[in-house]
Amino acid sequence: MTQRVRTYVDVLMYVSSGGTETPKAIIMPDGRVYEVKSTSTREKTPDGMAMTVQIGDRTTKIYKDSTGWNGARWYVMMRQT
16 A cells, blocks of 8 residues: 655745745755756645645646644655555
8 A cells, every 4th residue: 555655855946035945956865856847826724824836747736834843844645566
């Protein structure tokens, strides 16, 4: 059975003078780097926010967890078998 697990990632982010965050790249824990081509939606979640991003031919979501002791952290939901 396949489960989805929260995987914290590094995100290279452009932050405008108005405070709008636009992700430019996602860096996985194993060092793989994925360029974010575009961002289509932004939504609030109970823990922070979610963004729908385009990476290559795929559309996926990245999440911002704002509830941590050390400040906000970004994560993706990864499949785990």
